[in-house]
Amino acid sequence: MTEHMTPQELRNRLVDQIVKTSLPGLYDARVEDAMRTVPRHDFIPRTPLELAYANQAVTIKDNPDRDALPLSCVSQPDVVFFMLAQLSIQPGNNVLEAGAGTGYNAALMRHLTGPAGNVTALDYHEDVAAHARQRLDATGFSEVRVLTRDGALGAPEYAPYDRLIATVGIWDLPTTWWDQLAVGGRLVLPLRWRGLTRSIAFVREADCLRSESLATCGFLPMIGQDGEREGYVDEDRLVKLYWDADQPIHPLSLRKTLAEAKEHLQWTDVAVAPDEPLDGIWLRLSALDPATCRITVRPEAFTSTAALHRPAIPALSPALVAGDSLAYLVLEPVDVQGSGRYRLGAAGYGPAGQELAERLGTAMRAWDHNRTLSPSITAYPAQTPDEELAGGHVIDKPSVRLVITY
CATH class of the missing domain: 3.40.50.150 (Vaccinia Virus protein VP39)
Structure with missing residues (x-):
């Protein structure tokens, strides 16, 4: 036709x-x-x-x-x-x-x-x-x-x-x-x-x-801006992190942690429909926690001997990383009369994995309280002093100071 x-x-x-x-x-x-x-x-x-x-x-x-x-x-x-x-x-x-x-x-x-x-x-x-x-x-x-x-x-x-x-x-x-x-x-x-x-x-x-x-949205990055970092955690190149230059994240520090795959699962009462977007949680995290980054996990990592828990969105999930520990968003079906809904949680790994999973849970609950709320983002020139900034979480970049306020 x-x-x-x-x-x-x-x-x-x-x-x-x-x-x-x-x-x-x-x-x-x-x-x-x-x-x-x-x-x-x-x-x-x-x-x-x-x-x-x-x-x-x-x-x-x-x-x-x-x-x-x-x-x-x-x-x-x-x-x-x-x-x-x-x-x-x-x-x-x-x-x-x-x-x-x-x-x-x-x-x-x-x-x-x-x-x-x-x-x-x-x-x-x-x-x-x-x-x-x-x-x-x-x-x-x-x-x-x-x-x-x-x-x-x-x-x-x-x-x-x-x-x-x-x-x-x-x-x-x-x-x-x-x-x-x-x-x-x-x-x-x-x-x-x-x-x-x-x-x-x-x-x-x-x-x-x-x-x-x-x-x-999603766009190809501008050529010449080098503030974003990425790196594989494992030798098999199945697990990759994406973070910013101001964050003290070193993927190789997590290699032993993920190889052992000893997880701490933290489930919440937050439930979502199968096609409901989760990006609002990520946005909340970026305004709450300086350890926020992105994790991608290839399917082979779920079936290996030391299997990782499947992230909520394997190619695009928020994560928290601190030293040799990390946590990321996970979900599982809620079997209530075939509702098709999923409850959200976090899988944590490493010495601080449980704490990081709990911090993820805090962001999920904040998002659940008002899922449609968008933050105000104010950008200031890099030289702007703290006392002239709006209240909120500050992210500093070479040329700009971002303030994210809910």
Whole structure:
């Protein structure tokens, strides 16, 4: 049936699906109109139409390292939708984009600014920027500027900007962006900390950036930011940790602990539906516990002689690590008349495993008290003294101080 649909029909079908499932508070009728108008398939011409209008990301530049992430992708359409809703572009705005990709996002933004506005898109890779330039010219968006440049540098020659968006994962907020974003302007970026990523809409004030909305997302990391660490715990490379540079985490310190696999299980009364997201627990942990990080465990680790307990989400689970001890989120079925629900708990390993599991349980119960509550995240320049920060948990990075407040 779909093979007989026109690109416009496929585009409308996709946007209908996105609007139907859009996140609460992140709908913008003007963004809907832009996505119904701008032809996504023309920006990825070698992609089959059905895939071009599927709600999934499309790789446009592979990584020569087979074990690494792609170097460039066109973002998943529903993520494009809610990030542009967060950005709230107005006619006449001057917009900067870090991460040009195919040029599709820049075209949508040009549609939103109208002829009185300006859009400048930056990309680190010369061939990616050239593709974006060619596609924008071919689709009638030749007014968009495309520059081959490290996105962290911005484009001061066209500043100040009313809107700034990053379509790559950002670990540390470049100081250049503070200088180039006008007071009252909006910054939307996929911010990374403690192994998680959130698309955050910040509003620029004189001395800080205050969050207005948060949404779960995943993006390739920006090239040149080296604050994230990763490493395997075991010789078989089945268990891997992801953490931040300011955290005293050393995976090899856990090798003996995990080899022995002596676990401390702590169960809570918190129950979830099979398809209920658990990312709110991770977000809570990042605001409560400086030991928060991410663990990934391959299936073979559950069936080995010293078998580990299966994490709640093997490829993407929050964990706490302290010295030679760790704990992570687990779940098990709740057999109540075939309810299909699961109760949550924590598996701890090492001398402090029980204590870490109890700390995880504290975060689960806090989340259970109000599962939809989002924190306020305020970003300050790195030199801001403690007494000028909002109350909350502080995470320091080289260029920015983040304060997470519930």
